[in-house]
Amino acid sequence: MTLKTARIAATACPYCGYKIDSASRPGRSQPIPGDVMMCLNCAKMSIMGDAGELRRPTREEVEEIKQDAELDLEIAAYRATLTAAATDYEKRTGKRWKR
Ligand SMILES: [Zn+2]
Numbered sequence: 279m280t281l282k283t284a285r286i287a288a289t290a291c292p293y294c295g296y297k298i299d300s301a302s303r304p305g306r307s308q309p310i311p312g313d314v315m316m317c318l319n320c321a322k323m324s325i326m327g328d329a330g331e332l333r334r335p336t337r338e339e340v341e342e343i344k345q346d347a348e349l350d351l352e353i354a355a356y357r358a359t360l361t362a363a364a365t366d367y368e369k370r371t372g373k374r375w376k377r
Contacts, residue, residue, distance in 0.1 A: 282307030287330045291317040294376075298332065314343060319376065321357045
């Protein structure tokens with residue numbers, strides 16, 4: 279799977295406040311409203327809103343994501359990669375990964 283990265287208008291993770299100004303995804307690079315996004319800092323999912331802002335998914339959207347087996351697998355893979363990177367960072371630096 280090849281990821282494409284695009285610059286997006288700066289926004290913040292609705293969970294941890296991490297500044298987000300780029301997005302990577304398979305296929306087209308530019309995210310559109312309604313796309314599921316994952317924060318590279320805390321690995322939580324958010325939804326891109328109509329104005330490009332990130333918001334927490336509704337309960338219904340969380341259920342839809344869980345029922346999409348392919349998307350659910352992608353999210354699990356990203357989350358595992360991020361967890362491994364955070365663990366590696368903490369081992370190498372002795373610092374705590376900010377989540
Ligand atoms: Zn976050």
